[in-house]
Amino acid sequence: MEIAVIDYGNGNLGSLLAALRRLGQQPRVIRDAHDIQPVDTVIFPGVGSLASVIDRLKDHGLFNWLNELYDAQTPILGICLGLQLFFDQGAEGGEGLHWIKGSVPEIQAPILPHIGWNTVDVTPDPFLWKGLAAPYTFYFVHTYRILPEDPSIVRGFTQYYEEFPVAIEAPPLYGVQFHPELSGVKGAQVLRNFLEMVENPHGNLASRRLA
Secondary structure (H helix, E strand, C coil): CCEECCCCCCCCCHHHHHHHCCCCCCCCCCCCHHHHHCCCCEEEECCCHHHHCCCCHHCCCCCHHHHHHHHHCCCEEEEEHHHHHCCEEEEECEEECCCCEEEEEEEECCCEEEEEECEECCCCCCHEEEEEEEEEEEEECEEEECCEECHHHEEEEEEEEEEEEEEECCCCCEEEEEHHHHHHHHHHHHHHHHHHHHHHCCCCCCCCCCC
């Protein structure tokens, strides 16, 4: 399976790449247009700020390619900031990719960022939670949170002074606010579930590739 991990330029990819390699994958880091190649899936890691990331994607020739992948229904996983990039507008300034209607406001809490382990209340039977059992506890580091216009895409919530969504499923887009690569065995299972879906979405190997 060809997995593209997008590098936003801050070098904080090691944990995600290591987690994918532990699952038997050989992810390819995509930094600019010269790295573009056929892929089965794209993973947006959870580092950086929304406005600066969008500018970097445009400056490095990735913005149009990513939109083409989205239009071709290539499965895309967003982690933390990577999830927030799917939306229209962020409270920290700047636009997202406009793939999902909604915004990215700041968490209403006296202490920010929200850092540490927290429990996720999951919706029944979404594939992301396959093979897991309660408590669904994952590691978070974030100041902003997603606010989708369509609540039906939400697959999990957490509570930090207020309740907010932390997982979505809106094919070809999937996302989690927590960091599965930092969440031990349960986080590894979330990544495994996503990759199994990419490889075998309807009983057949995903054929969605775009160079």
